[in-house]
Amino acid sequence: MTLKVNGKEYTREVEAATRLIDLLRDELRLVGTKEGCGKGECGTCTVIMDGKTVNSCLVLAPQANGREIVTIEGLAPEGKLHPLQEAFIKKGAVQCGYCTPGILLSAQSLLEKNPHPSRDEIKEGIAGNICRCTGYKKIVEAIETVSEGREEHAE
C-alpha cells in the first residue's frame, strides 16, 4: 500500500490487521501520534486523513491506501513550531502532554474550516479529545489566541 504522510510518500507491505496508528508508529516511526484507549473514545490518536480528523486506532491501515495523512510531526515540518504549538506553550495549555498532539490536530482542522470559531465552536471542535489533566480552559484559550491572531493579520 502507498500513502502520503506529511507530504512524503511511503510504500509499505502491511498485515491486513494493522491499524493506521500501528503503521504510523511502528513502521514509519512517527511516534508523535499516541494511543490512548484504542476504542475511539479519547481522541489521542487523532490524525488528519484527506482533510478530516479521524481516530487512527479505528482505521485499518489498508483503508488509508492512497490517502493523505497529516500527523503532529506534519504541523512543524522544519522544526519551526506551528502558531498553535506556540500558543499552547505560551498559554500553558500543555500539562502531561499526552493528549496534546491529538488536540492540536483537532484545533488545526477546526481553524482550517472555521478560522474564527466562537468559544462554543472551539469546545465542540475538541470534544472528541479527552485531557485527563483536565486543562481544557487553557487549551481553549490557546486556540482562541491563534484565531484572534489571524484576525489581526487579516486586518
Added chain:
Amino acid sequence: MITELWYSAPGNLEEALQLLQEDPPYLILAGGTDLMVQYYDAREKMGRVLDISRLEELKGVEIGQEKVFLGSLTTHEQIYRNRELQKLTPLLSRAAGTVGATQIRNQGTLGGNLANASPAADLAPPLIALEAKVMLVGPRGERSFNLDEFFSGPGETRKNPEEIIKGVEFPSPRGDFRGVFLKVGQRRAMAIAVASLAIGLTCKNGTCEEIRLACGSVAPVPLRARKTEEILRGKKLEELPVEEAAGQLEKEANPIDDIRGTAEYRSRVLGNLLRKGLQEILSQKGVSANG
C-alpha cells in the same frame, strides 16, 4: 501480536456483492467506528473484512422536491453540516450532530449506524419519523424496508448477510411538517443515548393530521410508538393531550437497566422528552422544501 485477518477492498459494487456470497462470510467495514472498537477484544472474530468505504455507488446526497436520498456512505458529519438538510430536516441534522465528536462523525456512516442496529442508533429515530425506507442491494437485485420494520433485535436487522445497505430514502418534508429530535446522554459529547425521541408532525389547519414518534434506547430496537401516536393524531395543536400521551409513551417503552441508566429512569425521561418535544414543536414554524 497480530492474528490473521483477510481484507478486501472491492473497486465496485458488483465485485463487492460477489465477494459477499463467499463462505465464510465477510464482515462489512465502512467507517469502522463500531467494528474497530472490537479490535482488541474480538479481533479473531473479525476474520474476513470487506471494506466498502470506496464504493462510489453508495455515496451521494440527493435532495429533490419529492424525495431525499442519502447514500449509505454519507457520514454523520456530512449530514450534520449539510445546509439544505439543516433547513429541511433539522431533526436529522441534530441527531447526526449528537453522534460522538468530529472524528467519529467524520468516520461513521449512515449505513453503518443502521446496520449495526444498536437500540441507541441516533439516526434511526429521526429517519423513522421522516418515514424513511432503507434500500438494500444484493445478488438478486434491490429491495427496501420501511425503516421502522427493518430492525429485528439488538444488533439484528432483516438485511441478509449478502446484502449491502445502499442508502435511505424519504419523502421531502412539506411546508406543514414539523420535526424535532431530543436526546439525553450522560455528557454533552461522545454520549450514547440514555433515551432519545424523534417527533415528525404534519399539521393542517391547526390540527395534528399525522404524527410519527420514534424512540431510541428504550426497547430492543428503535421503537415506533404507534399507540402514543394514536392519542395525538387528529387533535387540535392547542389541545394536544400531552399528559395522556406522555403516560402512554412511558408504558409503550420497554427499556432495560444498563450502565447508562435504569429502565425506570429511561421511561421517565422518555415521557419528559415527549412533553418537551411537543412544546418545541408548538413553538416552531413549519419547514418547507421550497425554503
